[in-house]
Amino acid sequence: MSSTEGKVIKCKAAVAWAKDQPLSIEEIEVDPPKSREVRVKIRATGVCHTDVSGKRAILPFVRFPAVLGHEAAGVVESVGSAVTSFHVGDHVLTIFLPHCQQCPACKSPDQNLCEKFMVPSESVGLLFDGTTRMRCNGKTLYHFLGTSTYSEYTVVDESQVVKVNKAAPLDKISILSCGVATGYGSPIKICKVKPGSTCAVFGLGTVGLGAVMGCRVQGAKRIFGIDINKDKEEIARTFGVTDFLNPNDHQKPIHEVLIEATGGGCDFTFECIGIPEVLQSAINACKTGGQSAIVGVPAEGKTVTFDPYKLLYGRVWTGGFYGGFKPKNDVPGLVDDYMQKKIMLDEFISTTMPIDDVNKSFDLLLQGKIVKAVLYFNSGDFK
Numbered sequence: 001m002s003s004t005e006g007k008v009i010k011c012k013a014a015v016a017w018a019k020d021q022p023l024s025i026e027e028i029e030v031d032p033p034k035s036r037e038v039r040v041k042i043r044a045t046g047v048c049h050t051d052v053s054g055k056r057a058i059l060p061f062v063r064f065p066a067v068l069g070h071e072a073a074g075v076v077e078s079v080g081s082a083v084t085s086f087h088v089g090d091h092v093l094t095i096f097l098p099h100c101q102q103c104p105a106c107k108s109p110d111q112n113l114c115e116k117f118m119v120p121s122e123s124v125g126l127l128f129d130g131t132t133r134m135r136c137n138g139k140t141l142y143h144f145l146g147t148s149t150y151s152e153y154t155v156v157d158e159s160q161v162v163k164v165n166k167a168a169p170l171d172k173i174s175i176l177s178c179g180v181a182t183g184y185g186s187p188i189k190i191c192k193v194k195p196g197s198t199c200a201v202f203g204l205g206t207v208g209l210g211a212v213m214g215c216r217v218q219g220a221k222r223i224f225g226i227d228i229n230k231d232k233e234e235i236a237r238t239f240g241v242t243d244f245l246n247p248n249d250h251q252k253p254i255h256e257v258l259i260e261a262t263g264g265g266c267d268f269t270f271e272c273i274g275i276p277e278v279l280q281s282a283i284n285a286c287k288t289g290g291q292s293a294i295v296g297v298p299a300e301g302k303t304v305t306f307d308p309y310k311l312l313y314g315r316v317w318t319g320g321f322y323g324g325f326k327p328k329n330d331v332p333g334l335v336d337d338y339m340q341k342k343i344m345l346d347e348f349i350s351t352t353m354p355i356d357d358v359n360k361s362f363d364l365l366l367q368g369k370i371v372k373a374v375l376y377f378n379s380g381d382f383k
């Protein structure tokens with residue numbers, strides 16, 4: 001039992017008071033967990049592009065004032081009365097995609113979209129019982145993706161935490177909580193890339209580099225990496241990109257460049273940015289019978305037009321969240337794979353910073369100067 005169990009905790013958090021405003025460091029109050037919830041002390045939280053999109057309010061699942069952040073590792077501080085699978089002191093990752101293990105999707109081996117993920121618009125920013133656990137100066141703070149990890153303590157439904165190996169360094173494995181696993185799983189679980197394939201990954205941020213790593217593990221022979229930031233070439237090659245293309249260096253549309261370079265198109269393409277025009281390029285760059293996966297999250301309301309003949313000629317257009325992984329089944333194994341050096345994580349992390357620098361980390365991401373920033377609350381948190 002922890003000394004804070006059952007009590008309201010006052011702690012530091014980065015609060016997004018309104019759309020597009022810089023986050024503000026505040027002292028907030030965090031309630032104890034309700035029966036099927038877990039309160040977690042966050043030790044490391046990554047900056048994912050989805051947090052930046054949340055701040056900009058271009059996604060359907062944000063409500064202000066909010067505590068953003070969803071990619072994190074921490075330690076269980078206390079558990080609700082009905083929670084049996086977590087205990088104080090467990091090391092956990094918070095995951096934006098619930099895994100209730102009860103609903104048809106969770107029971108199906110073929111998909112990972114737990115029914116709890118389909119939050120109706122009136123429930124955005126609330127936990128599953130329709131209430132919140134955080135306040136600042138008497139004002140309600142809304143949750144983000146059920147996780148809100150830009151707070152030193154957060155309350156999360158038990159379906160959104162996964163217990164992991166205590167020997168694993170929390171700062172490194174925090175990034176398996178979203179971006180890396182999302183990218184990595186896409187060629188493994190969503191597209192099932194075959195050995196010897198030619199792949200193209202559009203966007204070489206954490207998600208795209210994760211996808212490159214997945215293509216390589218699946219035995220892809222040639223991996224094109226496409227990014228408008230020329231500085232991404234060097235790191236992309238360390239993850240397995242064999243051919244780097246910057247669309248700005250070409251007169252022709254980039255899918256035409258890819259079709260020429262491959263003599264007909266790629267077997268698999270992955271859009272890891274969230275831009276409708278790039279989604280079109282990615283399907284156009286596929287060869288007959290190829291597959292294209294949507295991994296990036298476009299702004300709400302954006303649509304894509306495409307030539308139906310692309311699909312008539314056997315191309316498959318697909319996509320998914322969290323790389324098709326089922327969090328409770330797959331995340332412990334990903335952590336073990338990292339411990340056994342089967343997957344790279346350290347190489348994604350460009351910088352670590354205190355939570356006080358959260359706005360700076362957003363700026364650096366948008367400026368293309370970093371791949372992944374990992375934030376901490378106390379300087380000793382990574383030990």
Ligand SMILES: NC(=O)c1ccc[n+]([C@@H]2O[C@H](COP(=O)([O-])OP(=O)(O)OC[C@H]3O[C@@H](n4cnc5c(N)ncnc54)[C@H](O)[C@@H]3O)[C@@H](O)[C@H]2O)c1
Pocket residue numbers: 047048049050053178179182202203204205206207208226227228229232247272273274275278294295296297298320321322323365368371
């Ligand atoms: N499906 C999921 O479960 C899931 C999970 C996490 C993140 N995402 C989404 O994935 C996307 C990528 O996230 P990230 O954290 O890797 O972002 P990031 O900002 O680190 O990376 C995006 C990359 O795309 C490049 N880029 C931008 N515009 C481009 C263009 N027109 N052509 C080529 N390259 C371009 C940027 O230079 C950058 O390198 C975001 O939309 C994010 O919301 C999806």
Ligand SMILES: [Zn+2]
Pocket residue numbers: 098099100101102103104105106113114115116
């Ligand atoms: Zn479920």
Ligand SMILES: [Zn+2]
Pocket residue numbers: 048049050051070071178179
């Ligand atoms: Zn994310």
